[in-house]
Amino acid sequence: MSERLQKVIAKSGITSRRKAETLIETGQVKVNGKVVTELGVKVTDQDHIEVNNVPIEKEQSVYYLLYKPRGVISSVSDDKGRKTVTDFFIELEERVFPVGRLDYDTSGLIIMTNDGDFANLLLHPKYQLDKEYIVKTKGIPTKENLQKFKKGIHSDGDILKAKQVKIMSIDKKKQTAILKIILHQGKNRQIRRMFESIGHPVLKLRRERFGILTLEDLQPGEHRKLTPHEVDQLIKSAKKIVK
CATH class of the missing domain: 3.30.70.1560 (Alpha-L RNA-binding motif)
Incomplete structure (x- = not known):
């Protein structure tokens, strides 16, 4: 079964699908040793994919809810050395990223995942959660x-x-x-x-x-896994709104 290259990259947990598209367009992706810059390219499990010369590995999709404290960056890294939301997940083997952003001085609920399709679904303007x-x-x-x-x-x-x-x-x-x-x-x-x-x-x-998620009993800096039901409900809610 073949899938679009940007979708496969997003599923690997490296980044969201939108950022994967940018990586492709700027020549940072190789398929079977050749640089690919077209977004329409499809790949299979047999293809060898590299991003910035690093082979991608498929990860199991994970979903978390984080109570982001104030004074934390909603990013996977920060060139000023400030604390980021990924610093709360250093124990994970999977490379998670935030779904959307909260300002540095804003606290509250933010979803963390390695599933680019899921992130894209929740962030797309037409889905209106x-x-x-x-x-x-x-x-x-x-x-x-x-x-x-x-x-x-x-x-x-x-x-x-x-x-x-x-x-x-x-x-x-x-x-x-x-x-x-x-x-x-x-x-x-x-x-x-x-x-x-x-x-x-x-x-x-x-x-x-x-959407259906709330902070419940979490304190700033704490996180929990989303249940399969919560993930399913978020997806269904978004798709229902579109219809």
Whole structure:
């Protein structure tokens, strides 16, 4: 059975399918000793594949939920030597990577896997899985300003939208507010940009939910394996939304 080269690379756990495509296009992939730069190439189990001259090995797919603390990079490495999400998985034989990103100063739920297809499914804009956040803001936003989030905020060429936003509590003395916001999008620094646009900078931000997954009883820095049922439900939820 043959599969597209980028899919096979993603399955190996090296990276996501999108990044695998970049590796191919930039001449960093060889099949049976020859550099391949076309994305349409298909390979089988009999083909010898190398990425940057290192043979890929098929890994068993693994899926984890991590409670990312603040002050941690959502990447597999960092050129400044800062702590990354993969540092919490040094005991694993598999090479996991984060599904999407959380800002350095944002804490909360992030999925880690070596399954590029699974990551692509959850991240693709058309799949629209709920991502729920708890936000603490400087100042107390008005309902009128929050309504703008549902219509869309124009920011640096992007239209940033929220599916839902709700004030949970306010502290009039400290002039702060706690809000719940649900997104389908995943733009860079999206929530911070949205609240900055209405004059209420974010003081704290935590992702509480991704699709059916929640932080449950996890503490910052802790992680757990996803159950086969949870993985299956995430996939089914995404595909159901598309239909």
